[in-house]
Amino acid sequence: xxxxxxxxxxxxxxxxxxxxxxxxxxxxxxxxxxxxxxxxxxxxxxxxxxxxxxxxxxxxxxxxxxxxxxxxxxxxxxxxxxxxxxxxxxxxxxxxxxxxxxxxxxxx
Numbered sequence: 001x002x003x004x005x006x007x008x009x010x011x012x013x014x015x016x017x018x019x020x021x022x023x024x025x026x027x028x029x030x031x032x033x034x035x036x037x038x039x040x041x042x043x044x045x046x047x048x049x050x051x052x053x054x055x056x057x058x059x060x061x062x063x064x065x066x067x068x069x070x071x072x073x074x075x076x077x078x079x080x081x082x083x084x085x086x087x088x089x090x091x092x093x094x095x096x097x098x099x100x101x102x103x104x105x106x107x108x
Contacts, residue, residue, distance in 0.1 A: 041108075043107040053100070060086060063089075
């Protein structure tokens with residue numbers, strides 16, 4: 001039986017709906033692997049809720065890979081040059097990227 005089912009069932013069986021009885025659920029949840037995972041990744045929303053994660057970074061990566069692997073019959077440019085050119089064209093600031101990376105490190 002799932003923990004979410006167990007706690008209300010126990011409360012109904014004992015007819016005890018006090019705060020103390022309800023806190024048993026939180027205590028059990030905290031000690032379960034689910035609660036431990038929730039604690040581990042509690043800061044993840046701060047990282048994942050940044051709009052750049054879904055708008056800018058995917059496009060940035062796609063443009064870098066396109067610049068590196070596009071077979072346009074021209075001599076290849078150095079990957080660093082491709083990356084810097086794509087970064088300049090994206091409008092992203094290096095401070096934004098560094099901030100997002102640091103937030104990601106803190107979240108994980």
